[in-house]
Amino acid sequence: MNTDLSTPNLPTWCPGCGGYSFLTAVKKAIIKNNLAPKDVVITYDIGCSANMVNFINLCGFATLHGRSIPVAVGVKTANPKLTVIAQGGDGGIVSEGGNHLVHASQRNDDITVLVNNNYVFALTTGQASSATPKGLKTRTTLQGNPFEPLSAIDLAVVSGGSFLARTPVSDLNKTTEIIAKAIEHKGFSLVEIIQPCVIWTKELLKPSGQWVKEPFTKRESFLGRHDLWGILYNK
Ligand SMILES: Cc1ncc(C[n+]2csc(CCOP(=O)(O)OP(=O)(O)O)c2C)c(N)n1
Ligand code: SF4
Numbered sequence: 001m002n003t004d005l006s007t008p009n010l011p012t013w014c015p016g017c018g019g020y021s022f023l024t025a026v027k028k029a030i031i032k033n034n035l036a037p038k039d040v041v042i043t044y045d046i047g048c049s050a051n052m053v054n055f056i057n058l059c060g061f062a063t064l065h066g067r068s069i070p071v072a073v074g075v076k077t078a079n080p081k082l083t084v085i086a087q088g089g090d091g092g093i094v095s096e097g098g099n100h101l102v103h104a105s106q107r108n109d110d111i112t113v114l115v116n117n118n119y120v121f122a123l124t125t126g127q128a129s130s131a132t133p134k135g136l137k138t139r140t141t142l143q144g145n146p147f148e149p150l151s152a153i154d155l156a157v158v159s160g161g162s163f164l165a166r167t168p169v170s171d172l173n174k175t176t177e178i179i180a181k182a183i184e185h186k187g188f189s190l191v192e193i194i195q196p197c198v199i200w201t202k203e204l205l206k207p208s209g210q211w212v213k214e215p216f217t218k219r220e221s222f223l224g225r226h227d228l229w230g231i232l233y234n235k
């Protein structure tokens with residue numbers, strides 16, 4: 001089995017971008033779960049983290065903005081034996097593809113969604129997304145974002161997803177462990193990777209949060225709790 005998963009292409013992310021650690025975590029999780037590269041498909045959104053399609057030696061599918069989830073569902077439907085992962089940023093998964101997130105979660109589709117939340121549309125130079133924290137000044141909210149943020153986990157909690165987790169990209173070991181467990185899960189799993197951008201959301205670079213010891217048994221317990229890390233729900 002390939003225990004490297006590298007490609008000849010080198011990442012072009014900014015120095016210090018969380019993408020490097022995320023890429024390592026995904027590779028390590030796939031190797032940890034002993035998955036053969038030919039049995040794994042990752043569908044990618046459009047954005048900085050989505051550039052990973054060029055840097056990981058697996059079956060990859062670069063989709064349209066906001067559409068990595070429906071393409072992942074299509075791949076899984078066509079061949080249920082495959083392990084299928086959908087990647088996307090906060091812009092792709094929470095803003096443009098929010099409807100797909102809700103419905104895949106509602107159906108408990110057997111895919112894993114990895115959301116790289118850097119709180120903005122980073123690739124297109126830092127515009128506010130639906131996940132931008134209230135008050136944050138961005139290229140499109142010069143006076144501070146007037147809206148409360150939408151959370152991928154909250155949308156999945158209320159619509160039915162059966163494995164929900166959040167992890168800071170800076171903790172490589174935990175991020176790897178959580179992604180590996182999400183991939184193993186049968187049914188809809190979602191991991192929100194907190195990955196502030198060193199260019200556009202510098203002020204958020206040290207995210208604070210509290211690790212949960214055990215997953216909650218009731219969905220209402222963590223609805224709206226953006227400050228919790230770890231596996232929040234695992235049914
Ligand atoms: C339908 C559509 N609208 C807008 C764009 C332009 N666009 C490309 S990447 C991007 C930002 C992506 O943001 P996010 O999903 O958060 O990923 P990040 O770059 O932050 O990792 C946008 C708006 C597009 N490609 N397609
Ligand atoms: S703009 Fe931000 S998210 Fe994009 S590569 Fe640079 S640090 Fe990473």
Ligand SMILES: [Mg+2]
Binds near residue numbers: 047090116120122129
């Ligand atoms: Mg983003």
